[in-house]
Amino acid sequence: MTTQLERLLEAKSTLVVVGPGGVGKTTSAAALAVQGARMGKKVLVLTIDPARRLANALGLEGLGNEEVRVDPALFVEAGVPLTSGALFAMMLDVKSTFDSLIERHAQSPEARDRILGNRFYQQASTALAGSQEYMAMEKLYEVREERDYDLIVLDTPPMVNAVEFLSAPDRLEGFLESGSLRVLLAGVRTAGRFGMGFMKLNSRILNVMNRFVGAEAFLSLLEFIESFQEMFEGFRKRASRVRGLFSSPDLAFAIVTSTDQVALDEGLAFYDRLREDGMPFGALVVNRVRTGDIATGAHDELVDRFLKVAESAPALGLRDRSRISRVARRVAEANARYDVLAEMDARRIAAARERLGDAGDQLWPVPLFARDIHDIGGLAEFGELLGRSSERAEAEASASAPQG
Numbered sequence: 001m002t003t004q005l006e007r008l009l010e011a012k013s014t015l016v017v018v019g020p021g022g023v024g025k026t027t028s029a030a031a032l033a034v035q036g037a038r039m040g041k042k043v044l045v046l047t048i049d050p051a052r053r054l055a056n057a058l059g060l061e062g063l064g065n066e067e068v069r070v071d072p073a074l075f076v077e078a079g080v081p082l083t084s085g086a087l088f089a090m091m092l093d094v095k096s097t098f099d100s101l102i103e104r105h106a107q108s109p110e111a112r113d114r115i116l117g118n119r120f121y122q123q124a125s126t127a128l129a130g131s132q133e134y135m136a137m138e139k140l141y142e143v144r145e146e147r148d149y150d151l152i153v154l155d156t157p158p159m160v161n162a163v164e165f166l167s168a169p170d171r172l173e174g175f176l177e178s179g180s181l182r183v184l185l186a187g188v189r190t191a192g193r194f195g196m197g198f199m200k201l202n203s204r205i206l207n208v209m210n211r212f213v214g215a216e217a218f219l220s221l222l223e224f225i226e227s228f229q230e231m232f233e234g235f236r237k238r239a240s241r242v243r244g245l246f247s248s249p250d251l252a253f254a255i256v257t258s259t260d261q262v263a264l265d266e267g268l269a270f271y272d273r274l275r276e277d278g279m280p281f282g283a284l285v286v287n288r289v290r291t292g293d294i295a296t297g298a299h300d301e302l303v304d305r306f307l308k309v310a311e312s313a314p315a316l317g318l319r320d321r322s323r324i325s326r327v328a329r330r331v332a333e334a335n336a337r338y339d340v341l342a343e344m345d346a347r348r349i350a351a352a353r354e355r356l357g358d359a360g361d362q363l364w365p366v367p368l369f370a371r372d373i374h375d376i377g378g379l380a381e382f383g384e385l386l387g388r389s390s391e392r393a394e395a396e397a398s399a400s401a402p403q404g
């Protein structure tokens, strides 16, 4: 039977995984990639901030911007051997992505070295607001152009608000075109006519500047902007092409969120935004769902039965029996409380599904696991839960349930 996930992976060759921080974006991106590889695809997962154990499992040991093939033996060990697919992983490194962008657009090796060695650049390349988001898109663009993967899954940096991600190329383009940058450039050009030496000698200007940013920093900023302006056009064109990625028909967004109301609302807001802008929605993964495996009330009955057995056990003394009944009652209470949470999650999911309307079956709930997910086996288990509509999963579960 084809699942929703299989349908999505047949239709799309790039998935961009977005969502609030800490909900399981990196895990979902890796799990989607694992499923792609299990479907026989050559897959690359571009991760941003994998937890150490996940990074280790993928063979990413701190190397930035380098593809590594995930050892097929790990799939065999996990009991999910690959037939024809392959999984590659890469850890996105903002600084080296920025560096290679400079290398690509610099007019001469001297200009390149001047920028790469510039003090202001070294700070700006990692600290500029939005540069992480932008560089993630930039890397995706590059990999799509230059490599032959069947599927690329892009993890995105932790953001205050996921919607920010969509505006990263616009913000870069906006910055490059902004009036303030032009004024600054014009100033640099004037200064340039007299040469940087003029600025250096003009101690009054520097004294004033010093109070704000420090003379040295100011000079390296001027130098940076001066060298940067040669690349301005190339950079701007690239930003607009990178933005064009968002509307590629073979790309889709996978929004990851949790049942926490704030996170869920943010996920839905992202969905609304995609709809408004005509951008392709792939799935809404609702992670860490608390599921009530035990129907409300059923555990009370179990506890009662357990207590009866305990009471009639001849070897137990009075004290043992009262201890047992105390523990049993606590278990019953904890279960009841968990059932309340599970019910709350189920209600939130139902409401979110309703909000998605026609796209309701693209909401994929994933339960809260009892442990961290940091190896191929865990990712495969997580991945298998993706993209099966709840009705289908229920039907399958009851069909495969042991009889009698």
Ligand SMILES: Nc1ncnc2c1ncn2[C@@H]1O[C@H](COP(=O)(O)OP(=O)(O)O)[C@@H](O)[C@H]1O
Pocket: 020, 021, 022, 023, 024, 025, 026, 027, 028, 049, 050, 051, 158, 287, 288, 289, 366, 367, 368, 369, 370, 371, 372, 373, 374
């Ligand atoms: N369904 C789940 N059940 C239990 N633990 C999970 C689940 N999903 C993710 N995790 C764990 O939560 C932590 C954060 O996940 P991660 O994918 O790094 O989040 P994000 O990238 O959104 O910040 C990881 O340790 C991961 O193993």
Ligand SMILES: [Mg+2]
Pocket: 025, 026, 027, 048, 049, 050, 155, 156, 158
């Ligand atoms: Mg992450």
